[in-house]
Amino acid sequence: MKNIKIIFLTLTVIVLFSCSSDDEISPQEPLLNITFIMDSNAARLDNLGDPVSVPSGNAAQSPDFGILGLHFIGLNPDKFTPYDNGVTVFSSPTTEEGGIAAIDFESELFLTEPDNKFSIPLNNIASGEYEYFRNSIGFQKYNITYNLGGASANPDWPSGLNDDIDIDGTLASFLGYNTYIENYMIVNQTVDVNANKLQGYFGLESNGIIGGQQISELTEGNAPQTTVPNPIDDTSPVPAGSCVVTGKFPEALIIPENPTEDINIQVIISINKSFEWQDGNGNNKYEPLLDEQVVDMGTRGVFPSVL
Numbered sequence: 001m002k003n004i005k006i007i008f009l010t011l012t013v014i015v016l017f018s019c020s021s022d023d024e025i026s027p028q029e030p031l032l033n034i035t036f037i038m039d040s041n042a043a044r045l046d047n048l049g050d051p052v053s054v055p056s057g058n059a060a061q062s063p064d065f066g067i068l069g070l071h072f073i074g075l076n077p078d079k080f081t082p083y084d085n086g087v088t089v090f091s092s093p094t095t096e097e098g099g100i101a102a103i104d105f106e107s108e109l110f111l112t113e114p115d116n117k118f119s120i121p122l123n124n125i126a127s128g129e130y131e132y133f134r135n136s137i138g139f140q141k142y143n144i145t146y147n148l149g150g151a152s153a154n155p156d157w158p159s160g161l162n163d164d165i166d167i168d169g170t171l172a173s174f175l176g177y178n179t180y181i182e183n184y185m186i187v188n189q190t191v192d193v194n195a196n197k198l199q200g201y202f203g204l205e206s207n208g209i210i211g212g213q214q215i216s217e218l219t220e221g222n223a224p225q226t227t228v229p230n231p232i233d234d235t236s237p238v239p240a241g242s243c244v245v246t247g248k249f250p251e252a253l254i255i256p257e258n259p260t261e262d263i264n265i266q267v268i269i270s271i272n273k274s275f276e277w278q279d280g281n282g283n284n285k286y287e288p289l290l291d292e293q294v295v296d297m298g299t300r301g302v303f304p305s306v307l
Helices: none
Strands: 031-039 058-061 064-076 087-091 102-104 110-114 117-120 129-147 166-174 180-186 190-199 201-210 213-222 244-255 263-270 275-278 295-297 304-305
Touching: 031 064, 058 201, 058 295, 064 244, 087 117, 129 263, 129 304, 190 201, 190 213, 244 263
Parallel strands: 031 263, 102 180, 244 304
Antiparallel strands: 031 117, 058 275, 064 087, 064 110, 064 129, 129 166, 129 244, 166 201, 180 190, 201 213, 263 304, 275 295
């Protein structure tokens, strides 16, 4: 991988906070509960919301997800509503700490597989019908597998050791239009940034055993493209680089004027072969040491439904 900086760092601890708690919401108050599910079997869509396969010359894998960070959640009444004129369910703060306005990474809504629900009182949402769900994805952390093909060309590679070795890596990627990052932790290593990073920046921590030795390395890079499916792009486009992914409810979400009970929504986010790279030798393995570049880390569609 070109222009990749390798950093050896020490362990710190990052604490992720939910944006709702029992102290903030009365248990008697009717809630809108939104559960997010990362699904590798969901449809794989392009930027216009049409099904798409992996293009010739590229390869892709469905990552093993750990953390999803959201900057924005919104509801739109119809396909003609501008992306920022609907109802805002959640929005994390921005900051100018990095020089210009950017998403404040530490303030995003962080979700994991066991803690994947966000709740808000229904009285905080205007009554009406909503056909579309939108969310801006700011951060992803997930596990991938890559191959050490090409490592044997390094004089430090152990003599006689085959370089066709698969190794586990954990990738932290930033999909927001611009994100201010003080630091972030991947697995055992913490990356100090203290600056804004544009969409596509990522850090990859490698962990494995090579020639009987435990390795732990960090590489940083940039992916040139982030897929942002929006099936109503012709009537309600989103700003370039925003990563505001759009999906339509099978039946409109109805928020009553005087809600008396919870409303539950399930939001499936497609990660179907969402980590994509240039596959120079056609072996379907990601080989960064052979200069195979990451080309896309965007999610592949959002599919909301009322339960």
